[in-house]
Amino acid sequence: MANDNIASGFFRSSVAYGDRLFYSDASRNVSYGEMGVTVRRLAGHVSQKGRPRRVGILATRSFEAYAGILAAGFAGGAYVPINLKWPESRIVTLLGLMELDALIADVNGTSLLTPDVLAAAPDCIVIADAAKRPEVVRNSQSIVHFNEIEAEPLSQPMQVEADDLAYIIFTSGTTGLPKGVMISAGSLANYLAESRSWTALTPDDRLAETCDVTFDLTVHNLFLCVEAGASLHILSSLEMMAPGRFVRAREITVWMSVPTLIAMMRRNGSLKPGIFPSLRLSIFCGEPLPVAAAEAWAAATPNGVVENIYGPTEGTVICMRQRFTSPPVETKGRGILAIGKPYDSMEIAILDSEQQVLPEGQAGEIALSGPQLAIGYLGAPEQTADRFRNLRGKRWYLTGDLGLRDETGTYHHLGRTDNQVKVKGNRIELEEVEAHLRKAADTDVVAVIAWPVVDGSAQGLIGFCCSDKSDSEIEAAMLQSLPRYMVPSEIRIRNSLPVNINGKVDRRALFQQLEEAAQTTATGPARPDAAE
Amino acid sequence: MNTKSNASIRATVMSLLGERGVTQVADIEPLFSSGLLDSVAATEVLLALETDFGVDLSDEDFDITHIDTLASLEHFVASRTPA
Known part of the structure; x- marks a missing residue:
């Protein structure tokens, strides 16, 4: 039977492309073969008491972050990124909600393992080799470095069903605490099937990673990258401030970021025509994409296409996309690119305040239905019931985004219905x-x-x-x-x-x-x- | 040469660190990649480089990792500022 294990694609590439580069940051290059060995060992370690349910990732933009995500998936568990920017009290509170069986930390993440955080953390903790080991807070807790793992490596990805949890990503909530969006392995599999066709990655692609793993654009990059056997190049948060050199020196072929980055480069004059000949695909997401910004980026990437994508975390990364064309498909009066047309398997509706479907041309709340809808919010049944509704026999997610569908069937984003x-x-x-x-x-x-x-x-x-x-x-x-x-x-x-x-x-x-x-x-x- | 310039880029960084409760940092200690300073602070440093030291940030090959330590930042400023 089919296995929806989220690390299956990685596993195949680790066998087929053992010598090829998988991961690269300022200090480290890791091949698919090497990463495969690390992931299988780490998966074995977190499975010592059986298949883990959830594995926390107290790491980002690091080898350990990606090893942790892939190992959690390989072992059949869900991964849960923990934001390194959260203050101690928030980490403690949310660890209480997450019910983790293991925690993986990089050097920066390990520095956050204070006695209070450790008290709320699971027994099984693995830290970066270069990190200083903190004192455990109870006898049952163990903290080991990656290179101290002695467990038998897992030989292949665990059997995972479509309904099983793949990851939990936190987004801002209205109650004072962030909401954990729970995405199933089946939703992610649907997302990858839909996104594979238009991204068309090959082993020769070099993807730039601009986001922290707490942001679900990393889901897109990581899982499409590994199944294709392409390489993932991590920008440090500093390199994000002036990414030109990074893209040029590494001959990046696929770029994805928030549009703010374009604005920054335009402001200091560094986004000049033709400077990024290696880029064949540039994807922008997370904010409205101004037409002027898209034009400037397209001019900088003469051999590439620019895509504007739309989707809330609750709909598994994205569910609509609009290619930048000449002339552009613009949202009237706003100077921004349209959000385009939905993925084939996803249904979009524009609803009024009573959740009745509005006709073409009228503005209302964008609602999503289909296989990419989240399971709901972690430990928050009321918030889940508020945003995920059964309407006319189907389950819908109410995005809180204002939008409309025009006469060509193209959708436009018009801001928010809330705050x-x-x-x-x-x-x-x-x-x-x-x-x-x-x-x-x-x-x-x-x-x-x-x-x-x-x-x-x-x-x-x-x-x-x-x-x-x-x-x-x-x-x-x-x-x-x-x-x-x-x-x-x-x-x-x-x-x-x-x-x-x-x-x-x-x-x-x-x-x-x-x-x-x-x-x-x-x-x-x-x-x-x-x-x- | 450039002792005045270096003193002031150092002062800019130290004041940003001070706002975040850090009073001491070694010259070769990473400022940004370590998480001591964030992107908001990086924007301030870039602004200072541009306006006070005339660094041309429109150079698409500008290597921003130069600003990650006090030592490399001072070296960078010295190399970009006319004597």
């Missing part, structure tokens, strides 16, 4: 940040605004509150419980905040104030600290 924003590709629920601001400022009167907005993408967050505390005290308190990218770059303390007709804090009025202040003080580009 979720993307800041440099990071999905953030403003309510989640506000919940933490309320606590840190010890007040009920708070608001968080995504600002400034450049090319339709938020560049940062500004917090407003009425509080007796100082902005630096509030910021320090928020950093205890939130990753830095979710803490507003500026906290403004006011005697009162504007309210709307319902008595709620009026975010729109605050946004207007920020815009007006920026226009009167600055003639140059708006920066968060240039206003007031």
Whole structure:
């Protein structure tokens, strides 16, 4: 019978392409053969007490992160990336939810293994060879380096069924804690079958990895890469800031990132025509793709195509795509590329506020149905029931994205129906940040605004509150419980905040104030600290 | 030469570290790849390189790993700044 093990493709390539390069970062090149040996040993180690259910990945952009993901899959378990930017208290809380059987950490991840984190961590922990081993907190816990593993290697991928859990990826929630999106092996298999046809990777492809493994664009890159026997080239977070040299020196053929990267390169003038002759496919995702940005990127990649893709984590990476063409398929009045047409196996509907299907041309909430829908949110049945609905005999996911279908059957993205924003590709629920601001400022009167907005993408967050505390005290308190990218770059303390007709804090009025202040003080580009 | 420039790029980095609660760092200790500083801080360093030291960031072969340690950053600034 069919085996939906997510590491099957990797296993085949580790046999067929043993000598070929699989993984490359600034300090290390690993072949498929070598990675195969590591993955089978690690899979054996985490299976000593039977098939693991879930394996935590306290690692990113590292050999250990990828070895951990593939080994978890090989052993028949689900992998659960843990964000290294989460503060200690959040890691402890979420470890309590995850019910891990094992934890894999790279050097940076191991530095987060404090006594409190270890107390919440599973018994079986494997750390990078170069990491200093922390003290275990109980007798049953064992921490070994990769090179100390003595367990019998697993010889082949465990039998996995379509309904089995493949991974859990966390996204921002509205309650103050992130939501864990649970994706099955069957959903991932469907995703790969759909994506294989248009990416058409071969063993000669060299893929650039720009994302952390906590972001599901890495699911796309990793699993399509390994089944094709291609190589994965990891940019450090620093190289992300000026990626030109990386792409050119490594002759990258496939690029995928958030559009913010294009904006950055355009701003400093480095995105010149023709500079990336090696790129044959460039994929942008996670934020609206401005037509001007797509044009500039296409000019830089004369031998390649540019694709704009759309999809929430809850629909397994992506489910719609639009190729950049000349003339471009544009979303009217917004200067952004359309999100295109759905994958064949996925159904898209535009719904009104009562979840009735809207006709062509009318804007409503984008809803998805089909084999890529998530199982739901980890340990959150109410939030799952709220977003995953049975409507007219089918299961649908309500994305919270506003959109419409035009007369050609092409879909367009028109923003959000709620207060979720993307800041440099990071999905953030403003309510989640506000919940933490309320606590840190010890007040009920708070608001968080995504600002400034450049090319339709938020560049940062500004917090407003009425509080007796100082902005630096509030910021320090928020950093205890939130990753830095979710803490507003500026906290403004006011005697009162504007309210709307319902008595709620009026975010729109605050946004207007920020815009007006920026226009009167600055003639140059708006920066968060240039206003007031 | 360039002691003033180096002093100020060092000051920029030390102040960014200070904001994140770090008061000491070795000259050869990685700043960004170690996670001591994040991409927001990297943006600040790049901005300083561009505006205070005239580094041309539009060079598509600009090697950003030069800014990962104080030693390499100072060396880089010295090599790019006219004496």
